[in-house]
Amino acid sequence: MDGLQIVSKLNVDQIAKAVDLIDAIALHDGLSPVSEHVFLHLRHGGDDQSLHFLLSHNDELIGYAHLDVTDKVEGPITEIALAPQHRSQAVGTELIKEIIGATPSGDLRMWAHGDQSVAGVWAQDMGFRHIRTLLQMRRSLLAPLPQAVFTDDVELRTFLPGQDDEEWVAMNALAFAHHGEQGDWTIEDLHQRMDEPWFSVPGFFVAQDRETKKMLGFHWTKIHGLVDEPGSDAHIHDAIGEVYVVGVDPNLQGKGLGKALTLAGLHHLRSCGLSQCMLYVDATNTSAIKLYEALGFARWDADVMYRHEVAI
Structure with missing residues (x-):
């Protein structure tokens, strides 16, 4: 894979490039490829128990992934941002393979932000299974x-x-x-x-x-x-x-x-x-969904979590 770096701490230049990449992807896709939690950790340089994957091509950062291995119960989780012009199946799956290889057991959870996220396509093609859905709901304030x-x-x-x-x-x-x-x-x-x-x-x-x-x-x-x-x-x-x-x-x-x-x-x-308001709610939280629907909210989009497990 062309120019892949894996680091636990990001320097100022790496942070700036990753933030710029995420902003550019958000502008192209209409939504951020990573969660607020990951974005805040990125802007503060990360922490000792996270890994950052920086994929470059011709000295340009084209991909970023965050791997959090702190959850000892549910297992490692990743979020991926890849420049639109470099979203070939080969690049996406090779990056995910590198991330899986960096986990202690090979088990991995992955967020795909948005119903039509390309990350979700990669996950399904690689045998990940769908384990969770986070709904985005919206309501007019008018x-x-x-x-x-x-x-x-x-x-x-x-x-x-x-x-x-x-x-x-x-x-x-x-x-x-x-x-x-x-x-x-x-x-x-x-x-x-x-x-x-x-x-x-x-x-x-x-x-x-x-x-x-x-x-x-x-x-x-x-x-x-x-x-x-x-x-x-x-x-x-x-x-x-x-x-x-x-x-x-x-x-x-x-x-x-x-x-x-x-x-x-x-x-x-x-x-x-x-004039508009949004919220996120877990798809299994039926009582909250009923409350929000009663208040005029309707489904707008969804983030999906996938899991990859090593066969025993």
């Missing part, structure tokens, strides 16, 4: 929007940076105890996102007990496309809001708090002049 109604013992406020950080991380872990990708977030993960240009305190809502002030849930919204920063997607589409994360104390599930928090965030996004 359509009628119910009011957010909270019970009398709950009050709504915005997040207080520097004061709420630890309690929010604990609440997030509690709310997503069975969803490690979200529930395992650390203070550092929170702060990385707070340092992003899109972070906005007025769009980060916290529900708390009116008497004890204990955090009961939250809705963190996000706006894509308002700032022209690397990876911001500002050049790809008009500004669009996102239901970024909604979390509720499991002991309060089914009492309408999640719905009220979601609606509070949607009203905020509408007040920002946005």
Whole structure:
């Protein structure tokens, strides 16, 4: 394979080239080839337990892949970005073979972003099996929007940076105890996102007990496309809001708090002049999907996870 480098830490030049490649692919495809989690790790140079695959041709970076081997239960996972003009079957499959070869056992999970992702085609051709679907749903903010109604013992406020950080991380872990990708977030993960240009305190809502002030849930919204920063997607589409994360104390599930928090965030996004809102939800989370459908969301696209296992 022409010019393949595998490194655990990226230098400044490598980071810049990888970010530029991902931005160019996003502009061409209309969506990013990697998740926000991977993109943030990339911009910070990676970590000690990840590998970065840099594929060059004639001194030009044409491919990037991130391999995370930290999950000892589910196994290694990769995400791949390959320049459109170099997406031949041979290049894609050879890169995946190199990634498989770098895993401890040869087992590998891979995200393919978008229903028609070329990565999904490579995965299926190489015998990967489909194991998970993450739905993207969208809703018009111009359509009628119910009011957010909270019970009398709950009050709504915005997040207080520097004061709420630890309690929010604990609440997030509690709310997503069975969803490690979200529930395992650390203070550092929170702060990385707070340092992003899109972070906005007025769009980060916290529900708390009116008497004890204990955090009961939250809705963190996000706006894509308002700032022209690397990876911001500002050049790809008009500004669009996102239901970024909604979390509720499991002991309060089914009492309408999640719905009220979601609606509070949607009203905020509408007040920002946005006409569309999106969210991501696991296809197996039928209760959340029913809630979002009842609030006017419909399926837009999907990210698919595949698994490759070595036969025993």
